[in-house]
Structures are given as structure tokens and as C-alpha cells.
Amino acid sequence: MLPRIPLDDRTFESILQEARRGISQRLPEWTDENTHDPGMTFLELFSWLSEMQQFYLSRVPERNLRKFMDLLGVSPLEASSAEAEVSFGNIREAVVLPRGTKLLAEDQPFETLSAVKLLPLAIDRIVTRTELEASDRSASNTGGNVAFYAFGREAAADSRLYIAFDREPVVGETISMHIRLADDADYSEQSSGRSHNGIIPSARVAWKIFGWEEEHGASWLPLRLLEDDTQHLTYSGRISFEITMPVRPVxxxxxxxxxxxxxSCTLEQSGYELPPRIDRVLLNTTKARQQDTKSEQIEYDGEGVSSQSIVEDSFLARYGKLRVQVRERDGRWREWNELASFSGAESDSRAFVVEREFGVNGPVTVRFGDSKQGAIPPEGKGNIRRIHYTEDFASLCWIGRSNGLPHQKFQLFDLPCKWREGLLLQVGVREADGELLWEDWEPVENFDRSGPLDRHYVYDPESGQLMFGNDENGAIPSSHEDLNLCVTSCVLGGGERGNIKPHLLNHWVQPELEAYGLTADNAGYGVGGREGETLEMSLERAQREWQTPYCAVTNEDYVRIAKSTPGLKVSRVHVIPDYAPGRENAPGAVTVVVVPQGLSDTPMPSAGFLATVAKHLDDRRLITTEVSVIAPEYIKVTVHAIVVVEPHYTEEAHRIVSTLNRLLTPLDKSDGIQGWPFGRTVHKGDIYGAISRIKGVAYVQDLWLDAEGRFLRKSAGGDIVLPGSGIVYSGDHRIELISRTQL
Structure with missing residues (x-):
């Protein structure tokens, strides 16, 4: 049964009544609208035909909806995996954990995304120092429950953050720290691969170490930074540095x-809109993703030299099984055989040996022959492939055999992969000598754009079904009497269950890693995991995205695009058309006023903040438009008033001051209070009205306004006229209350 989509909600009766209402307008001479009239019969007939037509149009099958969405470039999003930061402890000696190290959070498998070298090093003390005070923040960092300001609440220049280690770092070591900021809203989106490359930091910090150099002796010397994902402590991220000199205690x-x-980290140039507030500083930390890699393939360049060696260090390379393939001239892959050694091997033997210098806990080297004992792989780019897989995957990788017929389908019950790209396939083709050569096949969403020679297949993660083409849209895999469809890369996982709570990621999968005695823990939540989109969810997302402006044309476009500047927290935006700084009448110019989020009532954007917004808008403006981004002009408005109130309200001037503070605020509040509109004149009538509505106020006897700020002027009636970029905030209002009984 096809679902009915209500393209038009009009019924037969509503269509008929709409037609009858048009009779008097279009044919006033038609006066008989009774049922016996032939004209009414025709109206009923065509109303019925219209209802039937809309009924059939509404019954659009799912296949058509997907085609319509494909024309718009929209397809349902696949499931995504959660990511979490995992920290390792109880490190007695330096240990390298390979990429893909497997951990468990209850029943959810996680894998590290990069190799990490664990050092027997811990944070011993953390100290913050400002011009006014110095504080030991070690307990806050250890407990992880109380965030602290890295440079104080004011974040003034020359403030410092000190971090001490429990032992002397060794010269040549690379140390990585992960800094989590409490106010980093983007931290929860880490799984989406966020990047802050286009952001100009608002402040600038300098990292130093107390070390010894022959020229300067023991002193604070610049630290050699290798990586700073935090953008000068603006975002959560990793900081890596190399110890290039002996470190001295102090x-x-x-x-x-x-x-x-x-x-130490010194704030050399202030300007933070939101001063950095640190939640945790962690050592020996890396990012882990909720997934379970059953098989991976890695390609290398053939050098065409004798005894070529290729080294790989990943979890599956250390503890999994291995296959090696070399690409032939026709693009197909030939399997090479593993030997214990090349002793006795023939010169044309397609073979390799595996060398493990550190046993199962170290990198794995594959070495080829020298043309005397064992063949040499030909020179080529990416023509050598290593396939690492788990032991249980050795039987799961064979999904069937091709019978050479069109529209073949295979159900992957044992490989519930949730990504199309997470499942890569090879098809074996028998040569004349009986050996199989392997062809790479490519996953596609559908066969609409596939030709008869395209080695494509469609994998549906929702149903777990894999399909091949019909020799018109997509090639047909070569037939074979034995299994010849083999999965070479398979990654399982994904979904909302990966969004784990803190302190669950602490179990090792491999027994060899447990022997190190290491501990693992996730200080924060796993974030970013979601299920795949349904067709209905995809339609709703497409409708939302259709309404989202990507090109700045109208004032509303500029406001929405400026507020969505990646990596920035923008509180308010105001657009002044036909205006450029210093030019009142400037056709084709647009000035955008931005207010950042901040701790004060009058937050000011830094030069980096303004430049980042300007760059974001410049990529989306019309080519003939001149765009300027400026800071707001804050105007301090102070109200002086003499107010007559009821006798029992004479001691409650604070209620009037509170009302004026809510009225004359530059920022939108969380309780629904709207900030004062940009450039709007502060009329005395606005103040009269706000005070008069307060309970207990009889009337305002006298009132006048004072203002401070640039470019303002006072009208003859005492109103405060603001510039176009002006926005008000409250001064120290002075309210005098008089009882009605005293008059």
C-alpha cells in the first residue's frame, strides 16, 4: 500500500464550494444554482475529477521521492560513529599504542584514530596567575568537576598559566596535552571533523619552558610547538611540543x-570575547571512535628495487592476519604468498616474508625478494596492497559466488555495516592457468549513472543487501563455480549507542595490551553518534536546507550568515545598507555590526573576530557588494527620575532600576528579554511608559536622560539619538521616590 502524501488538502466539497463562489463574479447572469441545473452537474463532475487527480498525484512512491531528492543533490545521511577522548594511565615505561587499538565501553567497541606514544609522565600542579592573584588549580583539574579560568575572568595581558610535570621530561621527547574548555560549544561536534583553519584568533599566547641553554643559563625559554589545535586556547584541542633542551626545576x-x-602559557595579547575556562588538562590522551574494523587495506608505492620493505604499525597489522596483493598491468590484483624465508625460493616466486622486530607488540614489516630469491614487485604508484583482518573475518569475508546473471543480490547477515564506504569488495576472475586475479569494485548509491562497463555495486546499510547491475547500468561480475566475491575492507559500528557516559571506556580487547598494566578512561561523553536518516527525516532536512541562505542578498541573509560563522559565538547582528564606515550614502555598500557573546554587559569583538566574520561574509556576498564588519558603538544611558508612588512603595526604587536595566540592555536574555534595537532613539516616552506600568507607581513627576558615547546627540526634547551602529546599556540610574501622601 503506497503512502498518501497530502499535496493538496482540499476535499470534493471545498472544491465545489470554491467553484460556486466564483459564479457571481464570472457569470452574474447565472442565477439558478440548484441541483437540477445542468451547469451545477458539470461543476460537481469537474470537482470530482479534481479531487481524483490530486489523490493520484499524492500517491508518489518512495522510488520517485528518492529520484526527486537526487535531482536536488540530497540523499539520506548514513549513520555516524561517536567519538570520545580516552586517556591512559599507570604508565611505567614508554609505550606506543598503534592506530586502531581496540577498547570496550561495556559492549560498544572503540578504536583509537591515531598512534599515541604514552610517556611515564603526569601533571603534578597547575597554577594560574594574574596581576591581582595566584591560585593553585591542581585539585580542579584532578577532580574534573570545577572549571577554572586559564588567565582569570578578565583575561588581561601578561596573565599566566603554569603546568608542572612530576618528573623531568627527556630531551627529544614529544609531549601532547589535550585541553578541554568548559565553554567550547563546538566540542560536542568533534565527530563531524570540525576545522578552525579559517579563524583568526582573538588573542595570542606564548608557550615557554624553564630550561637551560648555554647562552642564557636556566631561564624561561620558548617552547617548540609542533601542533596547536586550540588556536591560542580559544577551542578545545591538542597541544604538542618537543623538548629541545634540558629542563630545570624551579x-x-x-x-x-x-x-x-x-x-607556562603567557597571554601576550588580550582580546578574548569569552576568556578560556579550562575543564581538564590531560596527558597521554587520544581520540577514539566507536567502530570495529574487521578488515583494512593499505596501499604502498612499488619502488622496483631489490628487497623492498614496507612497514606498517596498526592494531590489525600487529594482531591480525595478513594478505598481500600486487597490481598487474591491466589493473587487477594478484595474490602473493607468504614464506617463512626466501631460502630456496625461485627467482620468479611471487612471495614475501613477514618480519617482527619487537614481536607482536611492534611494527610489522613485509619484505619482498631480490630477483634471485623471490620476485621484485614492479615500480608503480599504489600498486602494493596490504590487507589486515581479524581472525574471525577470514570466513566472513567470502559473501558468495557470481552466477554471471544480471541483478544479483547477496544478503550480508554477518556483516551489519552501516556505511556504504565501510564495505569494499573484490571480485575474483579466473585466469587460463586457474589462478584468480582480483578486480576492485566501487560502491555507489544507485545504478542511475553507471554504464555497462562500470564495476559498481549498491549496498543498502538498512537492509544489509548488496546488489550488482544488469550489464546496462552496472557491470555483471564474472561467473565462477567457487566463492569469488570477497570483502577486503569492512568497518562496523555507528549509531546513537556510541554516545557513552564518562568513565566507561576502560576495557582492553587484546590480552597483550593488558599485560602492560595500563588503565584507560574517558573523562567526557562520547558525542556525534547518530542513526541513519529515514526518507522522511531526509525530506525534512532538505526543506530546512532549502530555506537556509548561502548567498548574502537581503538584510536577513546577512544576519543569518554572520550568526552562523563557524567557530564563533555571535550574540547579535545588525545590518546597515548603503553605508560604509566614513561614508553615509554609499550605494552597493553594506555594513554589518556584530556583537559577540561575552561575560560583560558590553562585549566587544576583537580584530580577529571581525576579520573572521568579514571573511565568512566575503565568500558569500554578491560580487558587486562592498561589505564592512564593525564593532557596535555602546551608548551608556542614565535615567534621572522623580516618581510619585503609593505610600508603601517608597522604599522600592530598586524595582524601577531593575525595570530600566531590562529595558536598556544591549543583549538578548535567556528569559525572552530583547535587547534594545540598534540605532533606535531612546525617547523619554519609552522611559515614562516603562516606569508607569510598574505596580505601585502613580505617575512620573520629572524625568531626564544623560548619555555617554561616541556619535550620539541629544534632541531638543531630551531624547537620545543613536548612530546607526549604536546600542544602549544602562548606567547608574538615579530614582527618587515620593509618596502620594506627601504632595
Whole structure:
């Protein structure tokens, strides 16, 4: 039964009544509208035909909807995997964990996304120092429940953050710290691969270490940074640095009980809209994703030299099984055989040996022959492939055999992969000598754009079904009497269940890793995991995206695009058309006033903040439009008033002050209070009205306004006229209350 989509909600009666209402307008001479009239019969007939037509039009099958969406470039989103930061402890000696190291959070598998070198190093103390105070924040960092300001609430220049290690770092070591900021709203979107490359930091910091150099002796010296994902402590991220000099212990107040090995971060240029508030500083931390890689394939360049070696260090390379393939001239892959050694091997033997220098806990090297004992792989780009897979995958990778017929379908019950790209397939083709050569096949969403020679297949993650073409749209895999359809890459996982709670990611999968005695833990939540979109959800998303402006044309477009500047927290935006700074009448110019989120009532954007918004708008403006981005002009407005109130309200001037503060506020509040409109004149009548509506106020006897700020002027009636970029905030209002009985 096809679902009915209500393209038109009119019924037979509503269509008929609409037609009858048009009779008097179009044919006033038609006066008989009774049922016996032949004209009424025709109206009823065509109303019925219209209802039937809309009924059939509404019954659009799912296939048609997907085709319509494809024309718009929209397709249902696949499931995504959650990511979490995992920290390792109880490190007694330096250990390298390979990429793909598997951990468990209850029944959810996670894998590290990169190799991490764990050092027997811990954070011993954290100290913050401003011009007014110095504080030991070690307990806050250890507990992880109380965030602290890295440079104080004011984040003034020359404020410092000190971090001490429990032992002397070794020269040549690379140390990575992960800094989590409490106010980083983008942190929850880490799984989407966010990037802050286009953002100009609002402030600038400098990292130093107390080390020793022959020229300067023991002093604070620049730290050699290798990576700073935090953009000068603006966002959560990783900071990596190399120890290039001997580190010397020193006492830093208030951690003055003994000398320690310190690094420091100095705020050299202030300007943060939101001062960085640190939730945790973590060592030996890396990112893990909720997934279970059953098989992976990695390609290398053939050098065409004798005894070529290729080294790989991943979890599956260490603890999994291995296949090696070399690409032939026709693009197909030939399987090479593993030997214990090349002793006795023939010169044309397609073989390799596996070398493990550190046993199962180290990188794995594949070495080829020298043309005397074992063949040499030909030179070529990406023509050598290593396939690593788990032991249980050795039987699961064979999904069937091709019978050479069109529209073949295979059900993958044992491989519930949720991504099309997470499942890569090879088809074996028998040669004359009986050996199989392997062809790479490519996953596509559908066969609409596939030709008869395209080696494409369609995998539906929702049903777990894999389909091939019909030799017109998509090629047919070669037939074979044995299994010849093999999965070479398979990644399982994904979904909302990966959004784990803190302190669950603490179980090792591989027994060899448990022998190290390491501990693992996730200090934060797993974020970013979601289920795949249904067709209905995809339609709703397409409708929302259709309403989202990507090109700035109208004032509303500029406001919405400026507020959505990636990586920035923009509170308010105001657009002034036909205006450029210094030019009142400037056709084709647009000035955008931006107010950032901040801790004060009058937050000011930094030069980096304005430049980032300007760059975001410049990529989306019309080519003939000149766009300027400026800071707001804050106008301080102070109200002086003499107010007559009821006798028992004479001591409650604070209620009037509170009302004026809510009225004359530059920012929108969470309780629904709207900030004062940009450039709107502050009329005395606005103040009269706000005070008069307060309970207990009889009337306002006298009132006048004072204002401070640039470009304002006062009208003859005492109103405050603001510039176009002006926005008000409250001063110290002075309210005098008089009882009605005293008059």
C-alpha cells in the first residue's frame, strides 16, 4: 500500500464550494444554482475529477521521492560513529599504542584514530596567575568537576598559566596535552571533523619552558610547538611540543613546597570575547571512535628495487592476519604468498616474508625478494596492497559466488555495516592457468549513472543487501563455480549507542595490551553518534536546507550568515545598507555590526573576530557588494527620575532600576528579554511608559536622560539619538521616590 502524501488538502466539497463562489463574479447572469441545473452537474463532475487527480498525484512512491531528492543533490545521511577522548594511565615505561587499538565501553567497541606514544609522565600542579592573584588549580583539574579560568575572568595581558610535570621530561621527547574548555560549544561536534583553519584568533599566547641553554643559563625559554589545535586556547584541542633542551626545576608560587618542572602559557595579547575556562588538562590522551574494523587495506608505492620493505604499525597489522596483493598491468590484483624465508625460493616466486622486530607488540614489516630469491614487485604508484583482518573475518569475508546473471543480490547477515564506504569488495576472475586475479569494485548509491562497463555495486546499510547491475547500468561480475566475491575492507559500528557516559571506556580487547598494566578512561561523553536518516527525516532536512541562505542578498541573509560563522559565538547582528564606515550614502555598500557573546554587559569583538566574520561574509556576498564588519558603538544611558508612588512603595526604587536595566540592555536574555534595537532613539516616552506600568507607581513627576558615547546627540526634547551602529546599556540610574501622601 503506497503512502498518501497530502499535496493538496482540499476535499470534493471545498472544491465545489470554491467553484460556486466564483459564479457571481464570472457569470452574474447565472442565477439558478440548484441541483437540477445542468451547469451545477458539470461543476460537481469537474470537482470530482479534481479531487481524483490530486489523490493520484499524492500517491508518489518512495522510488520517485528518492529520484526527486537526487535531482536536488540530497540523499539520506548514513549513520555516524561517536567519538570520545580516552586517556591512559599507570604508565611505567614508554609505550606506543598503534592506530586502531581496540577498547570496550561495556559492549560498544572503540578504536583509537591515531598512534599515541604514552610517556611515564603526569601533571603534578597547575597554577594560574594574574596581576591581582595566584591560585593553585591542581585539585580542579584532578577532580574534573570545577572549571577554572586559564588567565582569570578578565583575561588581561601578561596573565599566566603554569603546568608542572612530576618528573623531568627527556630531551627529544614529544609531549601532547589535550585541553578541554568548559565553554567550547563546538566540542560536542568533534565527530563531524570540525576545522578552525579559517579563524583568526582573538588573542595570542606564548608557550615557554624553564630550561637551560648555554647562552642564557636556566631561564624561561620558548617552547617548540609542533601542533596547536586550540588556536591560542580559544577551542578545545591538542597541544604538542618537543623538548629541545634540558629542563630545570624551579619554584612557582603558590606551589612552593618544592621545585618542579614547569611549562607556562603567557597571554601576550588580550582580546578574548569569552576568556578560556579550562575543564581538564590531560596527558597521554587520544581520540577514539566507536567502530570495529574487521578488515583494512593499505596501499604502498612499488619502488622496483631489490628487497623492498614496507612497514606498517596498526592494531590489525600487529594482531591480525595478513594478505598481500600486487597490481598487474591491466589493473587487477594478484595474490602473493607468504614464506617463512626466501631460502630456496625461485627467482620468479611471487612471495614475501613477514618480519617482527619487537614481536607482536611492534611494527610489522613485509619484505619482498631480490630477483634471485623471490620476485621484485614492479615500480608503480599504489600498486602494493596490504590487507589486515581479524581472525574471525577470514570466513566472513567470502559473501558468495557470481552466477554471471544480471541483478544479483547477496544478503550480508554477518556483516551489519552501516556505511556504504565501510564495505569494499573484490571480485575474483579466473585466469587460463586457474589462478584468480582480483578486480576492485566501487560502491555507489544507485545504478542511475553507471554504464555497462562500470564495476559498481549498491549496498543498502538498512537492509544489509548488496546488489550488482544488469550489464546496462552496472557491470555483471564474472561467473565462477567457487566463492569469488570477497570483502577486503569492512568497518562496523555507528549509531546513537556510541554516545557513552564518562568513565566507561576502560576495557582492553587484546590480552597483550593488558599485560602492560595500563588503565584507560574517558573523562567526557562520547558525542556525534547518530542513526541513519529515514526518507522522511531526509525530506525534512532538505526543506530546512532549502530555506537556509548561502548567498548574502537581503538584510536577513546577512544576519543569518554572520550568526552562523563557524567557530564563533555571535550574540547579535545588525545590518546597515548603503553605508560604509566614513561614508553615509554609499550605494552597493553594506555594513554589518556584530556583537559577540561575552561575560560583560558590553562585549566587544576583537580584530580577529571581525576579520573572521568579514571573511565568512566575503565568500558569500554578491560580487558587486562592498561589505564592512564593525564593532557596535555602546551608548551608556542614565535615567534621572522623580516618581510619585503609593505610600508603601517608597522604599522600592530598586524595582524601577531593575525595570530600566531590562529595558536598556544591549543583549538578548535567556528569559525572552530583547535587547534594545540598534540605532533606535531612546525617547523619554519609552522611559515614562516603562516606569508607569510598574505596580505601585502613580505617575512620573520629572524625568531626564544623560548619555555617554561616541556619535550620539541629544534632541531638543531630551531624547537620545543613536548612530546607526549604536546600542544602549544602562548606567547608574538615579530614582527618587515620593509618596502620594506627601504632595
Amino acid at each position: 619554584i612557582v608560587h603558590p606551589a612552593g613546597d618544592r621545585p618542579r618542572y614547569w611549562i
